[in-house]
Amino acid sequence: MEVYLDNSATTKPNIEVVNIMTKALTDYYGNPSSLHHKGVEVEKLIKTARKQLAKALGASEQEIIFTSGGTESNNMAIMGAIESKKRKGNRIITTKIEHPSVLNVYKNLETKGYEVIYLDVDSFGKINMEQLKESISEETILISIMHVNNEVGTIQPVEEIGKIIKNNNENFIFHVDAIQSFGKIKFTPKKIGAHLLSVSGHKIHGPKGIGALYIKKGLKMTPLIYGGNQETGIRSGTENTPGILGLGEAARCLYEDMDNKINKMWILKNKLIEGIKNEIHDIKINGFEKEGSAPHIANISFLGIRGEVLLHSLEQDGIYVSTGSACSSKKNTKSHVLKAMGLKDYEIEGAIRFSFSYNNTLEEIDYAIDKLKKHVKDIRKIVKR
Known part of the structure; x- marks a missing residue:
């Protein structure tokens, strides 16, 4: 998938x-x-x-x-x-x-x-x-x-x-x-x-x-x-x-049908955030969850792990996310956006950006949450050794 x-x-x-x-x-x-x-x-x-x-x-x-x-x-x-x-x-x-x-x-x-x-x-x-x-x-x-x-x-x-x-x-x-x-x-x-x-x-x-x-x-x-x-x-x-x-x-x-497209992205974003909050501990949501935020972006820090490691683990299951802006993701620098927001270094290191399209489905979000839960748990076990 x-x-x-x-x-x-x-x-x-x-x-x-x-x-x-x-x-x-x-x-x-x-x-x-x-x-x-x-x-x-x-x-x-x-x-x-x-x-x-x-x-x-x-x-x-x-x-x-x-x-x-x-x-x-x-x-x-x-x-x-x-x-x-x-x-x-x-x-x-x-x-x-x-x-x-x-x-x-x-x-x-x-x-x-x-x-x-x-x-x-x-x-x-x-x-x-x-x-x-x-x-x-x-x-x-x-x-x-x-x-x-x-x-x-x-x-x-x-x-x-x-x-x-x-x-x-x-x-x-x-x-x-x-x-x-x-x-x-x-x-x-x-x-x-x-x-x-x-x-x-x-x-x-x-x-x-x-x-x-x-x-x-x-x-x-x-x-x-x-x-x-x-x-x-x-x-x-x-x-x-x-x-x-x-x-x-x-x-x-x-x-054409812009309102429904925007609403679809809100549904996907809310489902992902709620699923992660319910299934994974030690996370930090960066920015607004709902009001004051766009419907297609969710930035979440998974504490205790490096975002790049989680990104590549998810990729093995066909899930594609990012650690920040695509224009600077290949550079070995911390996000200037998260720095300006006052995040600590370890919070920035564990940050993942999920960004949605109206073409995504609820089934895809369920699959992503399931794999996220598994990979975060596995990576944290390795880090603690």
Whole structure:
């Protein structure tokens, strides 16, 4: 039996996505910039995909820019905003628990003279709004906050942050990394007050190598890539037609019956957490269990064992989980997210992230709990020897 519980790292593409991408590679192979029929045909299909994604996001198609993925979307948002606002000030506000595709950009900007404020988080991974308010100054040009944390699933109060920014007459830009929240929480960029918002294809059962950036209508952005003026000149380069069509189809599938899909993930998450609490002792749930948390992520520390050992033990039974972010899981470093939340080293070492999809089943969760109980017991016996 195969039980894939690493959906925050990547998801299995829907069959509809695979089919449209295959068509794009075999039939719709024209360059959308070409004037002949093959080019015009692809141009129309890309427009349809843009509409599909815009509809799922509650935005207009003119506000959607296709990118190579979440990392580029985050980089483009931050660097484009900084470049357009650099004459207004040099202060940037973010959090200590952002994804590396955000944090590493800021580390680079610090070397160029920008002042970066890294907000603290509490033991659940949530920011302090008073600290945020106190950090805003006349020099502030950008606030960048992850909507749902990719390791523990904590939801940040982005709507409240958006209201604060609106009250400041929008003198600075608000970027939201929505890569882990799109499709798991119902929201729109307008509702949360985001000027820029990043999403990724392979987190929503779409293809890898494709993402998008929402840019609020009227916001001026400085391009980072110059060329043939594709994507309204913001992101030049021949379009990745298979990826774009795949992302559009993934967004369409996601939008259909979204409430039931979200509810299904909640049922799976609650069942796993309750099963582990009932069957395994000496555990610690990291972040919120229910309210304040996304439905697809559960982070649990199994005390007294190393997460990597448990991960590979579960893998032998066809169960796939992770010890944290896929972007940093192969590095011999402790989770910066769990550190910021105040976890002790031994709690961090035993942390496992379970992340769900609406394609998972209750039978898979039962199987995972049964094998977890066995492996945790066996590993702890070996450790005590």
